[in-house]
Amino acid sequence: MTTTRRGKSAADESSTDVRFFNRDLSWLAFNQRVLAQAADDSMPLLERVRFISIFTSNLDEFFMKRVGLIKRQVHSGVDTPSPDGRTPRQQLNAIREHVAQLVQEQGRILEKELLPQLAKEGIFILRWGDLAENERDTVQAWYHDHVFPALTPLAVDPTHKFPFISNLSNNVGVLIDPPAGSVRAPVFPSELLSKRHKKDNADETTFARVKIPAGMQAFVRLAASEKGKSPTYRFISVQEVVRNSLGELFPGVHVQDKINFRVTRSAGIQKDDLDTANLLQSIEADLKQRKFARVARLEIERDANPTVLRWLLDKLNVDPQDVYERAMGIDYLALSEVCDIDRPDLKHKQWKPVVPARLAPVVGKTSEQNASQFFANIRKQDVLVHHPYESFDATVERFIAAAANDPDVMTIKQTLYRTTPDSPFIANLVRAAESGKQVACLVELRARFDEGRNVRFARQLERAGVHVAYGVMGLKTHCKTSLVVRREKHGLRCYAHLGTGNYHPKTAQLYTDLGILTADEAITSDLVHLFNYLTGMAAAPNCDNLLIAPFTLRDRVNKMIEREMEFAKKGKPARIWAKLNAMEDRDMTERLYAASQAGVEVNLVVRGFCCLIPGVKGLSENIKVSSVVGRFLEHSRVYHFSGGQIEPADGDWYISSADWMYRNLSNRVEVACPIRDRDARAKIARMFEVHAQDHRNAWDLNGEGDYVKREPGKDAKKGTPQADGTFITLMREAEQERQ
Numbered sequence: 001m002t003t004t005r006r007g008k009s010a011a012d013e014s015s016t017d018v019r020f021f022n023r024d025l026s027w028l029a030f031n032q033r034v035l036a037q038a039a040d041d042s043m044p045l046l047e048r049v050r051f052i053s054i055f056t057s058n059l060d061e062f063f064m065k066r067v068g069l070i071k072r073q074v075h076s077g078v079d080t081p082s083p084d085g086r087t088p089r090q091q092l093n094a095i096r097e098h099v100a101q102l103v104q105e106q107g108r109i110l111e112k113e114l115l116p117q118l119a120k121e122g123i124f125i126l127r128w129g130d131l132a133e134n135e136r137d138t139v140q141a142w143y144h145d146h147v148f149p150a151l152t153p154l155a156v157d158p159t160h161k162f163p164f165i166s167n168l169s170n171n172v173g174v175l176i177d178p179p180a181g182s183v184r185a186p187v188f189p190s191e192l193l194s195k196r197h198k199k200d201n202a203d204e205t206t207f208a209r210v211k212i213p214a215g216m217q218a219f220v221r222l223a224a225s226e227k228g229k230s231p232t233y234r235f236i237s238v239q240e241v242v243r244n245s246l247g248e249l250f251p252g253v254h255v256q257d258k259i260n261f262r263v264t265r266s267a268g269i270q271k272d273d274l275d276t277a278n279l280l281q282s283i284e285a286d287l288k289q290r291k292f293a294r295v296a297r298l299e300i301e302r303d304a305n306p307t308v309l310r311w312l313l314d315k316l317n318v319d320p321q322d323v324y325e326r327a328m329g330i331d332y333l334a335l336s337e338v339c340d341i342d343r344p345d346l347k348h349k350q351w352k353p354v355v356p357a358r359l360a361p362v363v364g365k366t367s368e369q370n371a372s373q374f375f376a377n378i379r380k381q382d383v384l385v386h387h388p389y390e391s392f393d394a395t396v397e398r399f400i401a402a403a404a405n406d407p408d409v410m411t412i413k414q415t416l417y418r419t420t421p422d423s424p425f426i427a428n429l430v431r432a433a434e435s436g437k438q439v440a441c442l443v444e445l446r447a448r449f450d451e452g453r454n455v456r457f458a459r460q461l462e463r464a465g466v467h468v469a470y471g472v473m474g475l476k477t478h479c480k481t482s483l484v485v486r487r488e489k490h491g492l493r494c495y496a497h498l499g500t501g502n503y504h505p506k507t508a509q510l511y512t513d514l515g516i517l518t519a520d521e522a523i524t525s526d527l528v529h530l531f532n533y534l535t536g537m538a539a540a541p542n543c544d545n546l547l548i549a550p551f552t553l554r555d556r557v558n559k560m561i562e563r564e565m566e567f568a569k570k571g572k573p574a575r576i577w578a579k580l581n582a583m584e585d586r587d588m589t590e591r592l593y594a595a596s597q598a599g600v601e602v603n604l605v606v607r608g609f610c611c612l613i614p615g616v617k618g619l620s621e622n623i624k625v626s627s628v629v630g631r632f633l634e635h636s637r638v639y640h641f642s643g644g645q646i647e648p649a650d651g652d653w654y655i656s657s658a659d660w661m662y663r664n665l666s667n668r669v670e671v672a673c674p675i676r677d678r679d680a681r682a683k684i685a686r687m688f689e690v691h692a693q694d695h696r697n698a699w700d701l702n703g704e705g706d707y708v709k710r711e712p713g714k715d716a717k718k719g720t721p722q723a724d725g726t727f728i729t730l731m732r733e734a735e736q737e738r739q
Contacts, residue, residue, distance in 0.1 A: 002036060002709035020083040021705050023584055024066050026609035028098045029707055031058045033629045033699055038109050046346040049114055050339045055106060056332040060168060060264060068266025068296040083586060096321050107327025122232040128244040135222055142220060143241050153249040155208040162315045163209050167265040170212040170331055172243045173308055175256040178206055212239050218334030233341050237330040259304040260329050264297040298323045348631060351731060353391040354738045356383060371402035378495055383517040384680035389734040392508035396515055397424050399497050403484040404432040411438045411485035413531045415477055418502040425503050426457055430464040440467040442534050444477045469535040479657045479671040483527050494524035498673040500636040500655050511635040514655045516673060549658055549670035560641045561591050567644045568599035575601040577640040577688055583610040584661040596622040605691050607634040615703045630697035631727040638684060649682040696725025
């Protein structure tokens with residue numbers, strides 16, 4: 001049995017009335033479940049290595065967003081406790097304790113488990129001392145041609161300021177003795193150097209920084225050799241090469257010591273109440289300020305020179321508790337480069353998403369004919385698509401492409417939160433506008449970490465004649481919606497796509513999301529009102545079927561919870577199921593506690609953090625919380641209410657862009673779309689059934705805050721969710737549809 005913990009303190013043990021788990025410690029428990037994938041020997045080896053990189057990326061974002069925010073609270077003197085009773089400083093202490101354990105475990109898994117297993121498969125990540133003399137010569141030649149000209153050694157003394165250390169950059173810190181006769185003033189007087197690193201004849205020492213340039217490959221691949229019938233892959237990190245090739249950067253000087261270090265800076269607080277008239281310029285200014293944000297974490301190699309460490313703490317204004325030792329001199333984030341080698345036997349079998357039969361293009365027809373047929377098929381019946389089991393490009397991308405190609409389409413409207421740099425959506429919107437169609441696009445400039453890209457998209461669309469809007473003052477637009485208006489025999493008809501995930505072709509291959517393609521007038525008429533609100537000047541949209549945050553979504557969900565409580569009191573079927581990325585909203589949590597006490601069955605599948613405490617007698621004994629973590633990132637948001645019906649497919653179902661977090665329900669424009677087609681409802685109900693039966697990828701949260709991994713029993717039969725888990729089961733069922 002595998003267990004991950006959210007992290008506890010003495011305050012937890014003494015408190016008997018805590019009603020919420022700590023958000024950030026619960027998130028760390030999620031990332032611990034991610035790290036557990038790297039230790040899972042039932043998973044292909046290179047996929048396990050990739051999870052080391054994913055864990056690192058997640059932790060980077062956590063420090064930039066959450067730790068940076070809490071540190072600002074501490075520095076501002078804020079001591080208001082979080083819902084679980086911790087002050088900001090107590091939260092930082094608990095985070096520090098938990099992260100230190102996770103990072104230590106990450107290093108152990110990589111060093112003790114993965115690297116030896118990689119070596120057995122002929123894949124080696126080497127240190128400088130592992131190279132033969134001829135290999136060093138080869139690497140040095142490559143370094144001189146591809147790296148050396150891009151490096152800039154920056155020494156520090158009274159005439160040279162301490163250099164700016166950019167966010168997430170990999171750096172080599174160098175302690176050097178200035179050359180004989182140098183007039184450079186000392187930075188480290190000998191009396192400040194530790195005995196361990198002090199030279200007997202030294203009276204001055206200088207610090208220099210060498211940054212590994214951004215965008216450069218992280219590993220050098222040495223010439224492969226043959227080992228039996230399989231090739232051998234040998235890698236050495238560029239950072240390892242640089243730190244062992246400092247002679248040309250510092251000619252004529254003695255290098256005393258060298259250390260690797262990396263900083264993480266706060267992402268800054270976003271201004272959701274910016275004046276939309278100047279939003280574009282304000283976002284560009286905020287991006288420049290973010291570059292110089294306060295350091296939230298300093299990562300440094302083991303056994304680093306203590307004098308250099310103390311100096312970095314001072315110059316970077318970092319507290320000692322913000323320092324984390326890294327296990328090796330490589331960039332964990334870049335291990336994905338190693339995972340990209342041609343060893344399909346060490347990876348998941350490549351998955352080819354299924355194209356729904358009703359939407360498959362007909363060979364021999366023109367693009368205009370296929371576009372017309374595409375819309376005709378949606379008109380006949382709603383199409384629910386489940387990515388990446390079903391193709392994103394053949395459904396959602398094609399929806400916009402078909403609209404751009406179809407001469408009968410008059411108008412295209414879309415919201416964009418995140419997409420790829422070479423987005424087909426941008427290209428098709430531009431093409432549609434240039435062909436004379438009316439095109440409107442709401443680009444959310446405040447999408448965290450994608451602000452710069454979205455600014456560029458906005459300008460590109462505007463140049464093509466697209467009507468670009470930036471959203472509503474004070475609210476992020478997070479909904480994922482598209483509307484197509486088409487001229488048909490009996491007048492104008494609207495078609496829509498509403499989804500749970502971004503219009504992002506790359507993540508659509510990695511994230512599980514749901515979307516509905518529909519011509520249902522009850523849905524499309526509401527969407528018309530929503531777009532009028534987003535792009536024009538209007539009061540809150542008046543929608544009868546779509547639930548729109550921050551206007552009606554929370555209130556309508558609350559009413560459905562109350563209705564389930566009434567069903568329970570009358571002895572009728574009463575259940576609330578939800579699939580979410582995060583569960584944090586306190587009011588929603590209290591309402592689910594009340595539903596549990598009324599006898600309503602509450603089943604939550606929450607991939608990430610969950611602040612609700614399940615399974616507590618008298619509080620939440622009818623609530624179950626599970627988390628599914630594995631091959632794909634569970635990203636879809638679904639709400640289900642029984643409506644008093646025995647069969648789940650006969651109850652009420654919604655797919656949504658909104659998690660049950662305060663920001664989503666109260667401070668963003670979000671959409672929850674009812675699923676009115678029974679076949680589509682049955683398809684989602686099957687997904688929940690698979691999650692419930694999963695004993696391979698699922699974890700159960702208990703009332704102590706621990707996640708316990710389900711294990712397949714001895715009698716679990718291959719070909720069932722109990723043995724295969726969610727991802728293999730749903731891929732297999734999608735394949736059956738293909739056949």
